[in-house]
Amino acid sequence: MENKKYGHFDDAHREYVITDPKTPWPWINYLGNEDFFSLISNTAGGYSFYKDAKFRRITRYRYNNVPMDNDGRYFYIKDGDTTWNPGWKPCRTPLDSYECRHGMNYTRISGQKNGVEASVLFFVPLHKWCEIQKMTLRNQSNETKHLKVFSFQEWCLWNAATDMENFQRNFSTGEVEIENSTIYHKTEYRERRNHYAFYHVNQEIQGYDTDRETFMGLYSDKAAPDAVTEGHARNSFAHGWSPIASHYLEIELKPRESRDLVFILGYVENPQEQKFESKKVINKAKAHALIAEFDTAEKVDKAFEELNEYWNNLLSVFTVKSGNDKLDRMVNIWNQYQCMVTFCMSRSASFFESGIGRGMGFRDSNQDLVGFVHQIPQRARQRIIDIASTQFADGGCYHQYQPLSKRGNNDIGGGFNDDPCWLIFGTVAYIKETGDFSILNEMVPFDNKPRTEVKLFDHLKISMDHVINNLGPHGLPLIGRADWNDCLNLNCFSWDPNESFQTTENQGKGSKAESLMIAGLFVVTGKDYVELCRRLGKPHEADRMETAVKAMENAVKVHGWDGEWFLRAYDFYGEKIGSNENDEGKIFIESQGWCTMAGIGLKEGLCDKALDSVKERMECEHGIVLNNPAYTTYHVEMGEISSYPEGYKENAGIFCHNNPWVIIGETVDGRGDDAWNHYKKILPSYVEEKYQTLHKVEPYVNCQMVAGKDSARPGEGKNSWLTGTAAWMWYTISEYILGIKPSYDGLLIDPCVPSTTKTYEVNRKFRGGEYHITVNNPEGNQKGIKSITVDGKTINGNIIPAELGKHEVIVQM
DSSP states (O other), X not given: OOOOOOEEEEGGGTEEEEOOSOOSSOOEEEEOSSSEEXXXXXXSBEEEEESOTTTTEEEXXXXXXXXXXXXXXXXXXXXXXXXXXXXXXXXXXXXXXXXXXXXXXXXXXXXEEXXXXXXXXXXXXXXXXXXXXXXXXXXXXXXXXXXXXXXXXXXXXXXXXXXXXXXXXXXXXXXXXXXXXXXXXXXXXXXXXXXXXEEEESSOOSEEEEEHHHHHOTTOOTTSOHHHHHTSOOOBOOBSSOEEEEEEEEEEEOTTOXXXXXXXXXXXXXXXXXXXXXXXXXXXXXXXXXXXXXXXXXXXXXXXXXXXXXXXXXXXXXXXXXXXXXXXXXXXXXXXXXXXXXXXXXXXXXXXXXXXXXXXXXXXXXXXXXXXXXXXXXXXXXXXXXXXXXXXXXXXXXXXXXXXXXOBOTTXXXXXXXXXXXXXHHHHHHHHHHOOGGGGGSEEOSTTOXXXXXXXXXXXXXXXXXXXXXXXXXXXXXXXXXXXXXXXXXXXXXXOTTSOXXXXXXXXXXXXXXXXXXXXXXXXXXXXXXXXXXXXXXXXXXXXXXXXXXXXXXXXXXXXXXXXXXXXXXXTTSOEESSTTSSSOOEEXXXXXXXXXXXXXXXXTHHHHHHHXXXXXXXXXXXXXXXXXXXXXXXXXXXXXXXXOTTBTTBTOEETTTHHHHHHHHHHTTOHHHHHHHHHHSOHXXXXXXXXXXXXXXXTSOEEEEOOTTSSSTTOEEEESSSTHHHHHHHIIIIIISOEEEOSSEEEEOOBOOTTOOEEEEEEEETTEXXXXXXXXXXXXXXXXXXXXXXXXXXXXXXXEOOSEEEEEEEEO
């Protein structure tokens, strides 16, 4: 397959530059980082929402549609007989030039046709509930241009699920108001809703449309709406059906003249008693105030500068200078950026996640914490409390919760037995970064129910106890509905294609299904919990849990070792999974990763053997597959994993999320060369260099899954952006390969690098201090510290004390 290039990195501007609009898949970016969010593709496709992509969807988007990515924020420019869009779609008129620059929470799309250039900057200002679309029109020709410009947004009727289902109601509910150059969407505002949206342009308009069929034509499409083709607005007023917002502007540009237009897509909430100005006219005071903040290009430019400064500060907390631009751009820019987006979105809204079916994940969001806690620790603190509030009194928890209500998702429920351990993982990461032990004294409810509050520390305790209280016949953790691998459903036994593998547990009672992945996770988080208890002056609790951790390690050695690698699980009947005794699925990545991360059997050589088995059986050109050999038939006792074709998703696909577990295991074992070789196979900058066409999805961020060696198209990516891979890649490179690891007393320095690494520099802000750390490795060692000096003085050990001010650190390996 030809590796066609569609774009390139611009490190100086922290942008990815797309130069061909016909990318192999829509390549998207995210706008917003607090309450108001937008997804935007390289052709301006996508949608906006407030907090919750299901319950507060502002604009409409149709997934799995043909043509692909055919909804968005569009500008039709009619220049004589030619109509075009700066982002190429939806008209698909060939452009004289095209460029899309995806940056940190902004996107700039530029197109040129017949001497006219249109450049649109899209971003969400800090702390505001709106999306700014600043369009700059330039006449590059030597003749005066008379342009007709039509904006276009299609409103979603708020609940994205019922918007696609309840047409007998929807077609009668749509309501709008029009005031000068602002179109208001107020569907259902007269009843239970306290919110509306609006679309504004900072110039007098020559017309408008708010009814889709009138603007588009019932049998026309977005490529050639009737109003645009005929060259004038219809001034339609929506009553039900499908409301839209379209401004019509007539623009005259003299040769070399330019004009700025500011479009604002906004969201407003009003108290119940202040919803209306009069009986039918909505209260627009907040909308007017928001519009006034961005009614000139100068105000917009200032807000954009503030957004850039915000990202300057976030990305200055950790930077590396290694001499390898592919590594540096990912560490310094794109990996941290993806971590922040993943923190905001969890797994809810992308071009692979509809924003309807999934909310914030208990395990997902705890893992995401390690990717952004160094950037905004105060938001990490609140996220931990929100997550813990969805836990049950027995230590179990809701698997997901909705971001708008912060309440557990009853449709999904609980019973995923790895979930509780992740609360320790996230909380310890926060405390080590900040030194803030006070979070453990926060009073946190169970299941968000008043008067059930206990200290957060008690939530951690019952999380550990949940594992101890749910052990199987081998002393290993019972798996429940599933562990991290949602598709290893050992208690489901489903032959009904309408059942969910994840939420159907029809054989749970009396099950012997145990998880080696949870066993390794329990040892890792259990050790963290023990150390935390000792820090808190709780020796009895520390001793109790240390005993449980040692018992788990012993159970793994006795019942979880298969001779050359760690077993994956025992099934409902107590039969081995992930054993050389099996015909298929002999070895799995999860247990090799977590048991080597935990150092189980390290001294006895078990970790060496397990990691060698991974290299021999599971590694390929594009990464490490999840299991090998792939399943070729459906195994009802294993659930969804064997329902996929070979090489895809959990059936021997390359799950990028769990490759870092093996990589960290390699660093625990001191094997820096192997760790680096695994790491760079899924590092986007290395993938981008070789496989833009094959990889298909965005080349600047990690995706969840890459097709494995048994698939029809090895190396093809899916499920980009919203994946735990982002946080794990950050955790792996920053703390285990580069070896700059937050600890309770300061920064623990413990690199594990390839033997080719001779030196690198890291700038790290930590608890009010700034550390310039130079690591020298003239002998090409993979692991081990010879000496550390801080401000010219040699320290004992490898922990740099946390102190205010600037410090110069020299590390000799």
